[in-house]
Amino acid sequence: xxxxxxxxxxxxxxxxxxxxxxxxxxxxxxxxxxxxxxxxxxxxxxxxxxxxxxxxxxxxxxxxxxxxxxxxxxxxxxxxxxxxxxxxxxxxxxxxxxxxxxxxxxxxxxxxxxxxxxxxxxxxxxxxxxxxxxxxxxxxxxxxxxxxxxxxxxxxxxxxxxxxxxxxxxxxxxxxxxxxxxxxxxxxxxxxxxxxxxxxxxxxxxxxxxxxxxxxxxxxxxxxxxxxxxxxxxxxxxxxxxxxxxxxxxxxxxxxxxxxxxxxxxxxxxxxxxxxxxxxxxxxxxxxxxxxxxx
Amino acid sequence: xxxxxxxxxxxxxxxxxxxxxxxxxxxxxxxxxxxxxxxxxxxxxxxxxxxxxxxxxxxxxxxxxxxxxxxxxxxxxxxxxxxxxxxxxxxxxxxxxxxxxxxxxxxxxxxxxxxxxxxxxxxxxxxxxxxxxxxxxxxxxxxxxxxxxxxxxxxxxxxxxxxxxxxxxxxxxxxxxxxxxxxxxxxxxxxxxxxxxxxxxxxxxxxxxxxxxxxxxxxxxxxxxxxxxxxxxxxxxxxxxxxxxxxxxxxxxxxxxxxxxxxxxxxxxxxxxxxxxxxxxxxxxxxxxxxxxxxxxxxxxxxxxxxxxxxxxxxxxxxxxxxxxxxxxxxxxxxxxxxxxxxxxxxxxxxxxxxxxxxxxxxxxxxxxxxxxxxxxxxxxxxxxxxxxxxxxxxxxxxxxx
Numbered sequence: 001x002x003x004x005x006x007x008x009x010x011x012x013x014x015x016x017x018x019x020x021x022x023x024x025x026x027x028x029x030x031x032x033x034x035x036x037x038x039x040x041x042x043x044x045x046x047x048x049x050x051x052x053x054x055x056x057x058x059x060x061x062x063x064x065x066x067x068x069x070x071x072x073x074x075x076x077x078x079x080x081x082x083x084x085x086x087x088x089x090x091x092x093x094x095x096x097x098x099x100x101x102x103x104x105x106x107x108x109x110x111x112x113x114x115x116x117x118x119x120x121x122x123x124x125x126x127x128x129x130x131x132x133x134x135x136x137x138x139x140x141x142x143x144x145x146x147x148x149x150x151x152x153x154x155x156x157x158x159x160x161x162x163x164x165x166x167x168x169x170x171x172x173x174x175x176x177x178x179x180x181x182x183x184x185x186x187x188x189x190x191x192x193x194x195x196x197x198x199x200x201x202x203x204x205x206x207x208x209x210x211x212x213x214x215x216x217x218x219x220x221x222x223x224x225x226x227x228x229x230x231x232x233x234x235x236x237x238x239x240x241x242x243x244x245x246x247x248x249x250x251x252x253x254x255x256x257x258x259x260x261x262x263x264x265x266x267x268x269x270x271x272x273x274x275x276x277x278x279x280x281x282x283x284x285x286x287x288x289x290x291x292x293x294x295x
Numbered sequence: 296x297x298x299x300x301x302x303x304x305x306x307x308x309x310x311x312x313x314x315x316x317x318x319x320x321x322x323x324x325x326x327x328x329x330x331x332x333x334x335x336x337x338x339x340x341x342x343x344x345x346x347x348x349x350x351x352x353x354x355x356x357x358x359x360x361x362x363x364x365x366x367x368x369x370x371x372x373x374x375x376x377x378x379x380x381x382x383x384x385x386x387x388x389x390x391x392x393x394x395x396x397x398x399x400x401x402x403x404x405x406x407x408x409x410x411x412x413x414x415x416x417x418x419x420x421x422x423x424x425x426x427x428x429x430x431x432x433x434x435x436x437x438x439x440x441x442x443x444x445x446x447x448x449x450x451x452x453x454x455x456x457x458x459x460x461x462x463x464x465x466x467x468x469x470x471x472x473x474x475x476x477x478x479x480x481x482x483x484x485x486x487x488x489x490x491x492x493x494x495x496x497x498x499x500x501x502x503x504x505x506x507x508x509x510x511x512x513x514x515x516x517x518x519x520x521x522x523x524x525x526x527x528x529x530x531x532x533x534x535x536x537x538x539x540x541x542x543x544x545x546x547x548x549x550x551x552x553x554x555x556x557x558x559x560x561x562x563x564x565x566x567x568x569x570x571x572x573x574x575x576x577x578x579x580x581x582x583x584x585x586x587x588x589x590x591x592x593x594x595x596x597x598x599x600x601x602x603x604x605x606x607x608x609x610x611x612x613x614x615x616x617x618x619x620x621x622x623x624x625x626x627x628x629x630x631x632x633x634x635x636x637x638x639x640x641x642x643x644x645x646x647x648x649x650x651x652x653x654x655x656x657x658x659x660x661x662x663x664x665x666x667x668x669x670x671x672x673x674x675x676x677x678x679x680x681x682x683x684x685x686x687x688x689x690x691x692x693x694x695x696x697x
Contacts, residue, residue: 033458034458035458035461081660081664085667088667090458091366091457091608092663094366094457094458094461095600095601095663096663096664098597098600098601099601099656099659099660099663100660101597102594102601103653103656103657103659103660105594106653106655106656107653109652110647110648110649110650113647113648113649114648114649219593223462223469226462227462227466230459262477262478263477265473265477265478266473268469268473269469269474272465272467272469272470273470275466276448276452276466276467279452279455279459279463280452283459
């Protein structure tokens with residue numbers, strides 16, 4: 001029983017971390033129709049920034065700084081690598097995204113010297129707590145709560161504010177919203193800023209619970225978060241969050257299966273199998289709109 | 296008549312290329328005192344071998360992405376299938392116990408080189424014939440296995456559009472990588488450990504009875520295989536199937552209206568591309584002398600995709616040129632960026648391990664953003680055309696002078 005609870009707890013926590021990344025994917029895809037391959041690497045860079053910042057500055061200063069710098073990075077990537085290609089075919093933008101991801105990974109390798117870096121211990125988040133007889137870290141409990149708060153705030157932003165209305169308009173029809181006087185570029189920048197900020201928060205939560213950061217640490221969570229976004233229905237924020245929780249829980253269950261079965265190697269593969277199944281049988285995802293041009 | 300003449304010229308060019316490669320790698324053995332760059336250990340030959348292998352994979356990816364317009368990112372997965380098929384089929388029986396020692400030997404006691412050595416004998420010409428036959432059959436089977444899996448995954452996945460196809464094929468490659476690392480399949484795939492001991496490119500070097508190399512062919516062999524495969528791909532592109540592929544790329548709806556079966560042609564392109572990716576993967580295993588699932592990550596696919604982009608999406612010769620440039624830069628010419636350098640007493644800043652790849656990725660980003668046509672765009676390298684253009688310029692200049 002205790003084992004089941006601990007697996008479920010860490011599943012929910014992992015799912016929450018994926019959810020924060022998945023929102024970034026789903027927002028960007030909703031507006032630009034672009035799989036932002038670099039998003040997972042932005043997440044990794046935020047983790048590295050966390051390490052370097054906390055080494056010199058107190059935590060209360062460094063964590064907000066990490067979020068601000070990550071936001072700036074996301075904004076800069078959009079301006080430099082995606083904006084010039086706005087009229088180009090979709091394939092070129094995706095190739096540019098892959099190029100950015102390659103650049104971020106190589107730069108991270110250069111800066112860290114390729115060594116795995118250990119994430120600093122953040123007081124309170126890393127403290128242990130006793131839940132129903134299982135020892136766990138506070139971060140595990142806090143992640144889902146924080147995710148819920150952020151998601152509610154985000155849906156309010158999208159449904160109630162002018163920027164949010166502009167985002168919805170742009171994702172419905174790029175050209176028409178342009179004709180209606182919406183400043184496309186600032187809306188897109190806003191999307192990247194929100195996505196990067198959430199990725200930065202996600203990276204703080206994810207890496208507190210994770211032994212080390214390598215330059216490749218972002219690509220796999222990034223891809224999984226994208227699968228979560230597809231699973232929930234791309235463009236839908238609640239969908240992305242629910243998809244992320246399902247994937248996180250399934251993954252920890254697979255990792256927690258008896259070691260004699262030796263199936264933990266499939267924890268990543270499962271996510272992709274799920275993706276292929278979803279794309280084939282229900283391409284609009286759980287909560288996506290039916291009328292899309294995926295197939 | 297004209298067509299025939301053109302082909303004889305091309306065939307002559309290829310033969311000259313082959314002879315040049317053989318000469319290049321043997322010259323240090325024939326004439327002593329050659330510079331270090333021509334010695335067999337020189338990075339030149341590493342680059343040539345690796346680029347020959349990669350250019351086949353790049354061209355196969357270009358067939359799919361550039362000529363059919365299917366944005367697939369599964370190339371590393373199909374290379375993995377090819378590499379493992381080749382490795383499993385060609386590890387000699389007496390090496391198996393050693394390679395598979397963690398699993399108490401291999402699940403099946405079969406090896407192509409041994410099979411042919413049983414027929415042709417294992418000395419002199421007999422061993423050469425059996426080596427060539429075994430490698431050839433293993434390479435073709437490697438391609439077939441990759442093609443077969445491409446067919447299976449193509450049935451559901453090829454209905455998806457651009458970026459969804461990309462992510463689904465990428466996912467498929469990751470699934471394959473997990474399956475091949477599964478310990479339960481250890482007796483066949485050796486689990487997460489590498490398979491080695493199979494014939495590599497160096498096995499083709501001809502030695503005399505005392506073990507001295509008399510004729511090096513280790514660079515010629517990948518060149519030969521790649522050239523044959525690329526010629527096959529070019530023939531396909533120039534056939535009516537190739538024209539159908541291009542029409543699908545340009546406009547699916549129009550192509551369908553003209554009576555081209557979309558699914559059939561997409562599948563054909565996908566399977567053929569994966570076949571050659573499988574052959575390329577087998578050659579990659581020969582190049583690194585081992586097969587290990589860890590090597591075939593999505594980063595490898597990205598690398599090949601970037602090569603295709605640099606060369607020009609939709610240009611075979613562009614892909615080949617870009618591969619040689621890319622591999623030479625990353626393995627050889629930019630190596631100096633990775634080590635500290637002093638100009639007099641001045642230490643050049645930034646130079647440190649890993650800097651090469653940073654510079655490299657910035658160059659790639661510049662190409663992607665500002666030279667999206669790549670080296671060749673969708674044109675082909677045409678030596679005769681270059682010659683003609685040069686002549687025209689020359690005569691124009693002459694006229695001006697007059």
